[in-house]
Amino acid sequence: MADFDLIVIGSGPGGYVAAIRAAQLGLKTACVESRETLGGTCLNVGCIPSKAMLHASEYFDAAANGAMAAMGIKVKPELDLDTMHGQRRDAVKGLTGGIEFLFKKNKVEWIKGRAAFTSANSIDVAGKSYTAENFIIATGSSVTPLPGVEVDNAKGIxxxxxxxxxxxxxxxxxxxxxxxxxxxxxxxxxxxxxxxxxxxxxxxxxxxxxxxxxxxxxxxxxxxxxxxxxxxxxxxxxxxxxxxxxxxxxxxxxxxxxxxxxxxxxxxxGRRPNTDGLALDKAGLAVNARGQIEIDHDFRTTIPGIWAIGDVVPGPMLAHKAEDEGIACAENIAGLTGIINHDVIPSVVYTAPEIAGVGLTEEAAKAKGEIKVGKFPMMANSRAKTNHEPDGFVKVISDAATDRVLGVWCIASVAGTMIAEAAIAMEFGATSEDIAYTCHAHPTHSEALKEAAMAVQGKPIHM
CATH class of the missing domain: 3.50.50.60 (FAD/NAD(P)-binding domain)
Structure with missing residues (x-):
């Protein structure tokens, strides 16, 4: 009898979510992680700490370069970089600690160390063998090196x-x-x-x-x-x-x-899949030319009982994509039907303004057939105007024959939040007319999406 129903290798956004969901579904679950804290690259040195620094630096920039003065707030900021780093580390500590709490709450066992397959149903971690009915490989990705440019983080150059x-x-x-x-x-x-x-x-x-x-x-x-x-x-x-x-x-x-x-x-x-050191060959697995593990629609590899998700499989390297795959994969292992629509995965750049998109680009949509496009500038949006945020636009791309939305792209201060509405609309097969005739609260940035949808029909109100 195996030690576990499921062992998840890696505790990043895909891995820890998969482990928690599997445990919720009654599977005896463990998660292997070599870091001192859970959460993988995203929570420790990626998504979360970078957003903490982006948010703090936006405040400093607004104060230092006149944006606040334009609204009647006059200050002379002084940068305390040590404190800025401190609040970043606090955010990471709180969130990674939260995952450890959730593991305990859901009875997920944390196996500390690096995993290497010894067979299709066993791994070695720190000299100890563990067996499982199923494995999910969720080891994420690491920075792609550039030949001729040697990174040395300790020197900071x-x-x-x-x-x-x-x-x-x-x-x-x-x-x-x-x-x-x-x-x-x-x-x-x-x-x-x-x-x-x-x-x-x-x-x-x-x-x-x-x-x-x-x-x-x-x-x-x-x-x-x-x-x-x-x-x-x-x-x-x-x-x-x-x-x-x-x-x-x-x-x-x-x-x-x-x-x-x-x-x-x-x-x-860029980034590359983390598959080195897993001894995949001992399990009968191999990687493709890009170093990825090939899977089927349900996240199965070519070896029964071994599954893979996130950055180690083909597709965009995004934390939320890995999370959704983790949930779906765990549900498939538990005998349910795990669902993820890979055609509707939003992407966000958390600069100021933010940049976001979901679905097809205009170029890709045109390659597939005749389309209609509507655009609306943020400078014509009342909330963006009052907030002194005129940069950017919203763009809606729809099929010319059916009007079904194929893609939405936007640049706006809160584009990362706005894109969720577009993703939901596309998930349910909405047309641009559906969005155009859905009441949006006023004044909000999201009205720009409504106006861009109206522009697909050639009838925006505020442009």
């Missing part, structure tokens, strides 16, 4: 996303390698606190994978905020000289090389 959260002082000049979500968010933190920020991106636009209009508008907004962009540019190497880093860069298409000197370099070119 060339860092990854973890090191960028722990900088002891504001760098005079930060270079961010990579114009994706993480680089722009952490670059925003240090720009608001006083750093000059240069973003070096190999592609010709920032935010790969997002809607084209969003990418262009975001670039304009970030430039207005003081970001400098070097697009279509390749980093070929980096050297630490004293307390500075010197980057070697050249045009992506080829051309003359140049050097950029910085006090801090943030390497943020």
């Amino acid at each position: 060339i860092v990854d996303s973890t090191g960028a959260l722990e900088l002891a002082k504001v760098p005079a000049h930060m270079v961010v390698i990579g114009g994706g979500v993480i680089g722009l968010e952490l670059g925003s933190v240090w720009r608001r606190l006083g750093a000059k920020v240069t973003v070096v991106e190999f592609l010709d636009q920032i935010l790969p994978g997002m809607d084209g209009d969003v990418r262009k508008e975001a670039n304009k907004i970030f430039k207005k905020q003081g970001f400098e962009f070097k697009l279509s540019t390749k980093v070929t190497g980096a050297q630490v000289k004293g307390k500075k880093a010197v980057l070697s860069v050249e045009p992506a298409a080829g051309g003359a090389a140049e050097s950029i000197e910085a006090d801090c370099v943030l390497v943020s070119i």
Whole structure:
């Protein structure tokens, strides 16, 4: 008889949620985690601490650069970076401790250490063997290294996303390698606190994978905020000289090389699945060309009893995607029908303003057939106007024949919250007309979504 009905390997957003849901459904469950605290990358060094720093730095920036003065609040802020870091650590401590409480409440056993398969139904953790009827691999992802650029977080000169959260002082000049979500968010933190920020991106636009209009508008907004962009540019190497880093860069298409000197370099070119060290071959598993574990619709791998979710499987590397997969996977193991719609998974960039989208981009939708598009600018939204938040827009994309909403994209101060309405609408097969004729409270930012839906029909009121 196996030791457990289910062992979850990894306690990130997908893993801990899967373990709790399985225990709620009556399965004898354990979760393997090697960190000193639960929650994985997201809660310890990712989503949560970065949002704590983003929120705090927004207050500082508003006070230091005149936004509050425009509303009649005159202050001269003084940065206390140690306290700012302290409130970040407090947020992490409270939330990771909360997961430990939930494990105890739901009788999930925490097995401390790193897991390695010894067979299809057994693992070794810290020299001890454990067996289970089922395993969920939920080991998440880690930073993708950049050849020629060696990260050393301890020195604080060339860092990854973890090191960028722990900088002891504001760098005079930060270079961010990579114009994706993480680089722009952490670059925003240090720009608001006083750093000059240069973003070096190999592609010709920032935010790969997002809607084209969003990418262009975001670039304009970030430039207005003081970001400098070097697009279509390749980093070929980096050297630490004293307390500075010197980057070697050249045009992506080829051309003359140049050097950029910085006090801090943030390497943020993406993430890769954490599968090394699991001894997957002992369980009969292999990874694909991208290092991911292939699964079927129900999260089963090719080996019966072994399942996988989150960043180690194909799809976007998003905490909320992993959470929903964790719940669905646990329900499938318990004999229920776990459901997740991978076509309706929102993405959010927590800059100021926020950037969010769900469903197809305009480019992808056009490739599938004829569409209709409605846009509405935030500067015409009454709440954004009163809050001095004019930047951005909402865009609704619908099928030309059925009017069914295919995608929604927005840039707004609360875009991350607004996108939930769009996701719910799409989950239930709403048309743009459905959204347009749904009463929205006034004055709210969400009225911009209603107006964009009305614009699909060619009849917005306030534009």
